[in-house]
Amino acid sequence: MTKERKIDKLFLLFPPYRFSQETVYRPSQPLGISYLAGVLRNEINLEIMDAPAESEYEQELEEGYTWFGASLSEIRARIEKAKPDIVGMTCIFSSVFPVIRQIAQEIKKIDPEILVIIGGTYPTFMPEYCLSEPAIDCICLGEGEITILEFIQRLRQGKSFSELDGFAYKDNEKVRVNPKTKWIENLDSIPFPARDLLPMSLYQERGIPHSLSMRSKKYAPMITSRGCPAHCIYCSSSAFWGRRYRFRSPRNVADEIGELIDRWGIEEIQFEDDNITANKERAKAIFQEIINRNYKIKFNFPNGVALWTLDQELVDLMEKAGCYEMTLAFESGCQEVVQNIVKKPINLKKASQITKYIKTKKIRTEAFYIIGFPGETKDQILQTIRFAKQMKTDLAYFFIANPLPGTELYQIAKQKQMLKDDFNFENLSYLKSPY
Template identity: 30%
Template sequence: MKMNILLVSCKKLDWMQDSKGTIPLASLYLAGSLRAAGFNPIIVDLNLHPVQEGMSIDESDFQVLQKYIHETDPLMVGFNCFVSQHFPFIMKASDHIKSYNSKVHITTGGSHPSLFPSEIIQNCPSIDSVAIGEAEEQIVAMAQALAADDTTRFSGIQALAYRVDGQVVKNPRVNYISDLDSIPQAAWDLINLEDYYADHTGWHNPKNLEIKVSIPIPTSRSCPFSCNFCACHATMGRMFRRRSPKKVVDEMEYLYKEFGMNYFGFIDDIVNLNKEHLIGICDEILARKMDIQFEPTCGLYLARVDEDIAVAMARAGCTFARLPIESGSDYMRTKIIGKKLPRENIFYAKKVLKDNGIRVSTMSIMGFPEDTPETLQETYDLLLELNADLNYVFNLIPMPGSRVFDQALEENLLLSHFDATNLWRGDVELDPVQSEQQYHLKPRNMTLDELDVFREKFNKIRIMNPELREQLFKENSIKNLPSHALKMQEGMLIQAGR
C-alpha cells in the first residue's frame, strides 16, 4: 500500500528574495497529522533547491518534483498555496506532474484556493481536489480514502472540493477544529532548521542570545472581528479557538531542548484576545526556566493590553510588540476599517509596554478609498505624538476576499488590471513587501501625487528611537529590521509562516 505523501512549498516570489526563507509551518502541521494516522509525509521546500544552470525557475522546480515523485511514488502531492501569486506555478506544476504520472492525486490548499475552490476544480483538470481552510482533518481523510482506493469516501469529507465524472462537487464545512490541542504537533524533525538560519543583526535582543531563526508558533486560530482589509476568515473562519498554554509551551520547549531554538514568533491573528490565555503562556515559559525571547508577530489587540499583560510578557522574554493602529483618524479606524479601537487605548498600550522594557512599533495603512489628505495627516500627527520606536505605514493592499477589494472593484478604484471573473488564476500583482513603492488603489478624493507626499512623510518617521537609529546605521543593519514586521495582509497567510 502506498503511504508516501509529498507536501510541497513553492519558491519565494521576487519580493520575498531578501528573506532567507519561510519555515513551511502549514506543511509541518499537516505532516504531523498524516504521520499520526500512519502515513509517511515528505516535505519538499522548493526554496532549498537552487535553480539549475540553463533552466528557468519553473523548469528547475519541475525537475526537482519529478525526481521526488520518481523516488517516492507518492499516494498524493499537496501544494501549499502560501500567496495567490503562487497559484500559476501550482497549475503548471500540476500539469507537468500529470504528464508523467496521471494516477497521483494532486491537491492544494491555503488562502487562495480556499477563496476559489469550485473555480479551480472547474478549470484545472490536473488538480484533483482543494482543501478549504484549515486542512489537518481533510488531508488525513483524503489519504485514507486514496489508500483504500475508494474516492467515494470524499463525499463524507467536509470543506473539500473535488471532481466526480467531470462535475464539481464542493462539500460544505460543518465545523472548524474546536479542540486545537487534539492536533498532533508539527513534524519539526522533517526539516533541517539550519536551512532557515538568517542574519538577525538589528533585532532587539536584550538577552544577547544567538538568534539563528525566529520559530513561528501558533497559539490560537481565527479572529472574531471584521476589519475591511482582512480576509483571514477564508481559511480560519470567525470562531476564535486557542491551544492550551501547556501545549503551546510544550512545542516551544521541544524546539528549545532538541534544536537549541531560542526565539519564537506567535503568529496568531490576535494573540491576546483572551488575557488569561496569553498570561498563562508566559507563566508556563517562566515555570520551565526557558532562556528564550519571543514576540507577537501580527500585533496585539490593543483594547486588551494592560499592565498585567505587559508585565507577564516582559518577564517571560517578550522583546518586541506591534501596535496595529491602521489609521490615526478615529473616523477611518472605527467607521471605515471597522476597528473599534479608541485613541486612548493606543496610547495606554504603548505606555505600559515601553514601561516594561518592550520595544514597540506601530502598523498603519494608507490609501483606503475614503482616505483624504486630512485623514492621513491625522495618522502622521498621531504617530509623532505616540513616539513609538518604529513606524510601519503600508500602502493598502486590497486582498481578494476582503471587503475593501470588493468595494474597489465595484467603484473602479483599482490601479492594476483585475479580471474579476478570473481571480482564481492568481494573476494579481499585489506585492506586500514592496507596498511602499507602489499603489494598488486610488482613494476617491486624492491624487497619486498627494499619496506620494504622505509616503515621503511617513518614510521619514520610520525610526523614531534615536538609539535604535544610531545602532542600525552604525552596524549597517538597517536592512535587517525584522522583516516579519512588514505586515503582510492576514488574508494572504495560511495559518503558518510568514
C-alpha cells in the same frame, strides 16, 4: 476519483516564492504542512520538501517578479525519486499561484495518475478559479488536518467526496465545492508540527524569520490559536479559520516550547498567531507558564499584537517571560477610519497610552499602518502619518490597502467597481494601489 486506489505515499511541498522587487524575502519553517504531517505520519508514508529553504535558486520572472526556491527541475527530480501517489502544496499568497500551477503541470508530466491537492488562503477563497487549472485535482478548504485525512481514507475506500466537509474537487469536469462547516474544537488534540521532517539546520543557516531584529538564529515559529474575534475589513482570518476564535491551553503551548528547547536548542520563538492576546487571561497564563518553567527564551509577535487587548499587567508579564519586541497593529491614526472603515475595535487614545507604557520597557516597538482604503480621504491619510510620527515606534510599516480574497474589502471594491481593469490577485503589491 471514486474508485478504490492504493495510496501509499504523500509528498508535501512548500513551493518556491514568487515575489516582487519591493518584497522582503523572509523564509521560515512552514507550519501548515508540518501540522498536516504531524496528523498524517501514522496514516501514510510521507515526505516534505521546503523549496525556499532547500535551494538557493533564483530566477527572474515577468513584470519584476522573482522565483525563489528550488527550481522546477529540482522539484521534478525530488518527486520522481519519491514516487508519490499524492502531492500536496500550500498556497498562502495569491502571488505564488502561478508557481503552483507550473509545478502541477510538471507533476502531471511525470505521471498523470499522481493526484495534486492544494490548500491555503488563496485556493480556499478562489476554488473555482484554482480548479480551472487541469493539473490541479482538488482543494482542501480552510484548516486541513481532518479533511486531508478523510480525503486519503475515502480514496482508499473508493468513496465519493460529495460529503467531505471543506473540500473542492472535479466531478466529470464540473467543479464541486463543499463548504467548510466543521472545525477542530480542541486544538490541544492536534500533534505538534512534525519538525523532524523539516530541514531544521537549514533555517538557522539560511532562514530569515519575520522579524528583522531577531535575537538568535536558533528560532522557531509557533501558533497558539486559530482565527480572531475581530472582523477587520482587510483581513480574511475569521473567514479562513471559522468565525469562532479557538486556542490551545497554556500548558500545551508551554509543552511545545519545552520540546523546541530540549530537542532543537531553540532560543527564540516567533508567535505567528493572528491575535495571540484575544483571550487576555489565557495570554497571561501562557506567559506566566513560561516564567514558572524557567524557560530562557526570547520571543516576539511578527504578525502584530491587538492593542485593545493590552494592559500594563499583561505587558509586564510579556517582558518578564522574554518578550523583546512587539509589533503594534494600529492600521490607522484616524479614529474615524479605524472605527467606520477598518472596523477594528481600537480606541486610539488608549492605544497611544499603552504604547507609551511599552516604550518604558526593554521592548522594541514596531507598528503596522494601512492607507488607501476606499472612502479614506487624503487628510485622513496625512493624519495617520502624523500619528505614526507621534508614536515614535522604532519602526513603522506602511502598506496599501489590498482587497484580498475572502475579505470584506474585496467585496466592497468589487461591488463598487473600484478595481483597475488589469486587476489581478496574482500581481498585488503592498506599494501600488489596485484602485
